[in-house]
Amino acid sequence: xxxxPAPQRASRLCPPWASGYDGADTGxxxxxxxxxxxxxxxxTEAEAAELLRATFPxxxxxxxxxxxxGSDFCSYAVDEARILRIGVDDESALRLNWxxxxxPILAQKLDIASPAFQHxxxxxxxxxxxxxxxxxxxxxxxxxxxxxxSESRDLIAGQFAAYLRVLHGFPVDKAYEYGIRExxxxxxxxxxxxxxxxxxxxxLSPSELATCEGLFDRYFGEGYDAYTPALIHGDLQPRHxxxxxxxxxxxxxxxxxxxxxxxxxxxxxxxxxxYGDDLLDRLxxxxxxxxxxxxxxxxxxxxxxxxxxxxVFGTEDERPDHVADGWRDLRELLAEASSHAA
Numbered sequence: 001x002x003x004x005p006a007p008q009r010a011s012r013l014c015p016p017w018a019s020g021y022d023g024a025d026t027g028x029x030x031x032x033x034x035x036x037x038x039x040x041x042x043x044t045e046a047e048a049a050e051l052l053r054a055t056f057p058x059x060x061x062x063x064x065x066x067x068x069x070g071s072d073f074c075s076y077a078v079d080e081a082r083i084l085r086i087g088v089d090d091e092s093a094l095r096l097n098w099x100x101x102x103x104p105i106l107a108q109k110l111d112i113a114s115p116a117f118q119h120x121x122x123x124x125x126x127x128x129x130x131x132x133x134x135x136x137x138x139x140x141x142x143x144x145x146x147x148x149x150s151e152s153r154d155l156i157a158g159q160f161a162a163y164l165r166v167l168h169g170f171p172v173d174k175a176y177e178y179g180i181r182e183x184x185x186x187x188x189x190x191x192x193x194x195x196x197x198x199x200x201x202x203x204l205s206p207s208e209l210a211t212c213e214g215l216f217d218r219y220f221g222e223g224y225d226a227y228t229p230a231l232i233h234g235d236l237q238p239r240h241x242x243x244x245x246x247x248x249x250x251x252x253x254x255x256x257x258x259x260x261x262x263x264x265x266x267x268x269x270x271x272x273x274x275y276g277d278d279l280l281d282r283l284x285x286x287x288x289x290x291x292x293x294x295x296x297x298x299x300x301x302x303x304x305x306x307x308x309x310x311x312v313f314g315t316e317d318e319r320p321d322h323v324a325d326g327w328r329d330l331r332e333l334l335a336e337a338s339s340h341a342a
Contacts, residue, residue: 041066041074042088043123048076051123052084055131068239072257077134083115086129093128094179095257096120101178102170103256109166112159113242113252135252137242144243145275152248157282159250160271164287168230168264175231175261182261186225189216189301192308199312200330211334211341212304219301224294230264236271269299303333 043051045064052059064084067075072092073085087093103114119131138144148156176182193216201209219225233240235258242252268289272280280299284292310326313319 041069043074043086045076048074048084048086051086051129052078052131055119055121070255070257078131081134082118082131083134084129084131086123087127092257096128096130098178098180098259099256102175102180102259106166106170110163112163112250114256115254135242135254137244137251139239140241140243140250141238142275144245145279148248153278154282155249157279158286160279161283161286161288163250163253164264164267167233168267170231172229172231172261175259180231180259180261182229185227185263185266185302186220189219189225189305192305192312195312196308199315200308204334207338208331208334211338214341215301215304215337219298224298224301227263227265229261231259232262232264232267233270234258234260234262234266236267236274238274263298265295265298266302268295269302272296272299273303300333300337304330307333 048064049062052062062078065077067077072089072095074088076084078084107114113135115132117130117132121129123129235255240253240255241250244251289295307326307330310322314322314326
């Protein structure tokens, strides 16, 4: 399958905060990069089938279903039993290496499944790929959570809490040895604040500008930017959390390609943003969070940076729908923050 080299990853101020986000209450979608394309996969179904036959001579004619393409991988379901993930950029091999070392260790400590690689290889053009058993389940959308009983919601909160305690408790030094990088939330906030001054602030009303700057001032001035670095998933959107309706439980969490060392409250923000106060209120005591009120407040600053990411990079990537979504969510957030401060 000869092809040209993969394009370079788009340079973004906030790559982990922009990883395939689907806003539950706004419909906003945070793009992972210009590589992400669910309509035009880098590797076609025919190419994926050819790769599988070359790797597994006895596979015959597998039934393939395209699962999507993000900034790092193009994925196919194989006979609804296995997953094929093929790297599409120059960091794919690095990210697979993180997963190969980390996931077997996590699997020993979790009752939530994670990908268990059966085969690791390279395509003829040098792209890394993996094959692993499919974890059965459906994306854990917010409407599923909303329809659960209180008892089932408690079970889900307990599962998330146990999962995050294990992940966030993983030795950071070991993560660094694997090549996993640190991305400081406070540095990202500073960069977005600076970027917004030229691209967003001129279009804010005086009251909106004051509210926005007030949020940043409070984040930096009242110690919310301080945290103990932890290993975090970084992309706990619904399609990466697989739910079993029959058992009313989470079966698996997938896609660890955006793991990094950073503020553990970011993972909690992801769940708060998707499933609301109800899940967070159940989760925080089970997780054993030492500063739950601070965690709740910080969710707003992370949301603020997401809005700015949508506007800034939607503008630079010429994606007007992303820009419109970002502005709508930003103005909604600033209105909420202003009313709470009144």
